Amino acid sequence: MQFAMLTKRIIxxxxxxxxxxxKGVKFLNLRxxxxxxELALAHSEAGAxxxxxxxxxxxAEKRKTLLETVRRTARQLFIPFTVGGGIRSLDDASAVFDAxxxxxxxxxxxxxxxxxxxxxxxxxxxQAAIVAxxxxxxxxxxSYQVFVAGGRTATGRDACDWAREAESxxxxxxxxxxxxxxxxxxxFDCELTTAISTSLRxxxxxxxxxxxxxxxxxxxxxxxxDAALAASILHYGITKLxxxxxxxxxxxIPMRWPC
Amino acid sequence: xxxxxxxxxxxxxxSVKKAFDWLGHEAIITTDPEKVYRAARVVVPGVGHxxxxxxxxxxxxRQAIKSAxxxxxxxxxxxxxxxxxxxSSAEASQLKGLGIxxxxxxxxxxxxxxxxxxxxxxxxxxxxxxFVNLEQDPFVYFTHSYRAPMDKYTVATCEYGGEFSAAVxxxxxxxxxxxxEKSGAPGIxxxxxxxxxxx
Numbered sequence: 001m002q003f004a005m006l007t008k009r010i011i012x013x014x015x016x017x018x019x020x021x022x023k024g025v026k027f028l029n030l031r032x033x034x035x036x037x038e039l040a041l042a043h044s045e046a047g048a049x050x051x052x053x054x055x056x057x058x059x060a061e062k063r064k065t066l067l068e069t070v071r072r073t074a075r076q077l078f079i080p081f082t083v084g085g086g087i088r089s090l091d092d093a094s095a096v097f098d099a100x101x102x103x104x105x106x107x108x109x110x111x112x113x114x115x116x117x118x119x120x121x122x123x124x125x126x127q128a129a130i131v132a133x134x135x136x137x138x139x140x141x142x143s144y145q146v147f148v149a150g151g152r153t154a155t156g157r158d159a160c161d162w163a164r165e166a167e168s169x170x171x172x173x174x175x176x177x178x179x180x181x182x183x184x185x186x187x188f189d190c191e192l193t194t195a196i197s198t199s200l201r202x203x204x205x206x207x208x209x210x211x212x213x214x215x216x217x218x219x220x221x222x223x224x225x226d227a228a229l230a231a232s233i234l235h236y237g238i239t240k241l242x243x244x245x246x247x248x249x250x251x252x253i254p255m256r257w258p259c
Numbered sequence: 260x261x262x263x264x265x266x267x268x269x270x271x272x273x274s275v276k277k278a279f280d281w282l283g284h285e286a287i288i289t290t291d292p293e294k295v296y297r298a299a300r301v302v303v304p305g306v307g308h309x310x311x312x313x314x315x316x317x318x319x320x321r322q323a324i325k326s327a328x329x330x331x332x333x334x335x336x337x338x339x340x341x342x343x344x345x346x347s348s349a350e351a352s353q354l355k356g357l358g359i360x361x362x363x364x365x366x367x368x369x370x371x372x373x374x375x376x377x378x379x380x381x382x383x384x385x386x387x388x389x390f391v392n393l394e395q396d397p398f399v400y401f402t403h404s405y406r407a408p409m410d411k412y413t414v415a416t417c418e419y420g421g422e423f424s425a426a427v428x429x430x431x432x433x434x435x436x437x438x439x440e441k442s443g444a445p446g447i448x449x450x451x452x453x454x455x456x457x458x
Contacts, residue, residue: 005379007379007380049377049378078281124270125269128270128306
């Protein structure tokens with residue numbers, strides 16, 4: 001019997017705002033897509049390998065509901081659970097871990113205060129510290145720049161350089177989103193994913209652009225991604241997660257199946 | 260049943276407690292050696308650097324765990340907790356593990372990405388009291404940079420840059436490199452079997 005190697009992960013992503021799941025196109029035009037706890041459990045039962053919950057609340061008032069949402073979501077979830085959005089300090093991270101998260105995802109705060117990555121890695125382990133990078137291709141060049149604040153603010157930093165720095169500061173994984181592809185369904189940016197993945201030793205999660213099973217196969221094979229994020233493709237039933245994994249397994253991508 | 264989750268400052272223990280809560284058992288996260296010794300089940304969890312296990316010695320937990328084992332209490336090490344049950348680890352070679360299992364834990368070779376993160380398949384090589392209700396060779400969730408060597412008590416192996424010990428079992432002492440609390444249904448069944456062991 002042939003034993004599987006480490007499988008490629010399909011990670012279901014829930015963008016939440018004020019306790020509800022929403023999803024936009026290119027970070028805009030948000031639509032309501034349901035209750036995070038219910039959706040997380042449904043995705044887990046359908047075969048998701050992990051759940052990521054990103055809080056995109058803009059206001060402090062809406063943020064207060066985050067910990068309660070995390071607690072409710074974590075209660076019945078027995079697969080890895082990552083929470084991101086608005087985590088700016090070790091205390092913020094500790095509160096999210098106490099509420100039941102296994103990993104935190106840092107984005108703008110890590111760019112502003114890279115020492116936060118190290119603090120979280122030292123206290124909770126590198127496996128608990130994910131650095132999320134939102135990258136945008138610069139004109140016709142092959143370089144990618146890091147954007148923060150939900151894709152609104154350019155940092156002038158090269159995505160590859162920043163990913164390498166994040167790794168050296170203790171990040172356990174990189175969650176790499178292509179702003180150009182986010183929510184478009186045109187497929188992942190394999191060039192971007194390859195550039196980052198092949199220059200790091202830690203796993204890279206590709207995000208932004210999933211529209212079909214073939215897109216996932218492409219980013220695992222050609223993009224060298226270790227995992228891929230799926231958001232809008234899942235909530236609206238465009239592709240059932242179980243079907244997606246079956247198709248990928250049939251295409252020769254190592255998958256956890258049956259779940 | 261009272262379950263003591265040994266807190267020695269290595270990472271976040273909420274998920275482990277949550278899994279036992281779900282199974283309807285009373286689990287406490289504790290630093291107190293007395294509570295560890297008196298518990299019906301002892302769990303040595305932990306993620307992070309092997310150096311963190313120094314705390315087990317400095318606060319009296321090692322003796323409590325050893326006494327619990329001598330008294331016949333089932334003990335389960337998870338991830339770093341399992342590695343600590345071996346003789347030592349190259350990650351902090353000046354420290355001594357419990358030595359219930361033989362050999363030194365070592366880093367993954369440079370030929371593979373490290374850490375080993377994600378779902379990988381077990382190869383069950385011996386019968387195990389914890390795997391009784393599981394399907395043969397389930398997929399489970401790993402996240403670690405160091406791995407435990409093969410031992411005569413290895414009950415399940417895993418392949419990543421070579422074969423390593425994914426689960427060990429010696430009488431009523433158990434170790435799993437993966438995270439049963441994060442491995443979906445197979446993981447929960449394994450924890451349930453641990454709770455339901457005789458004695």
